[in-house]
Amino acid sequence: MRAALRRRLRLAALTDALAVLDGDIWSTRCLHCRRTLQLRDDGEPLGHTTLEHVVPQAWFGRHAAAALTARVGDDADDPRNLALACARCNHDKGKGHDARGPRDARAREVIGALLDTRLLRWRPPPAAV
Ligand SMILES: [Zn+2]
Numbered sequence: 195m196r197a198a199l200r201r202r203l204r205l206a207a208l209t210d211a212l213a214v215l216d217g218d219i220w221s222t223r224c225l226h227c228r229r230t231l232q233l234r235d236d237g238e239p240l241g242h243t244t245l246e247h248v249v250p251q252a253w254f255g256r257h258a259a260a261a262l263t264a265r266v267g268d269d270a271d272d273p274r275n276l277a278l279a280c281a282r283c284n285h286d287k288g289k290g291h292d293a294r295g296p297r298d299a300r301a302r303e304v305i306g307a308l309l310d311t312r313l314l315r316w317r318p319p320p321a322a323v
């Protein structure tokens with residue numbers, strides 16, 4: 195797996211208030227369904243763990259999504275926009291809300307609520323990451 199992706203997976207765990215490190219293994223819960231997810235401390239995902247961009251990467255730069263992207267500094271890879279999700283939830287979101295695009299009011303509402311959830315679980319990263 196690419197180093198950049200592993201780094202983002204680890205950053206999602208470091209900034210997730212629900213994530214607990216036990217030895218070399220992080221445990222947390224899926225942003226959507228709260229199923230238990232794990233990854234190694236080097237960022238290697240275990241089981242069904244995937245990296246979720248809460249506001250879809252394709253929405254950045256889109257006028258209709260401006261209010262959402264501004265909440266994460268207009269950077270798709272800002273850690274506030276990164277979360278851990280199980281593969282099934284991530285896939286379903288991609289096929290559903292993400293694909294409908296930011297001009298769809300229901301899609302914006304769902305993504306906004308997910309971002310609320312992510313930011314409620316936010317914790318600042320340690321000084322040296
Ligand atoms: Zn899930």
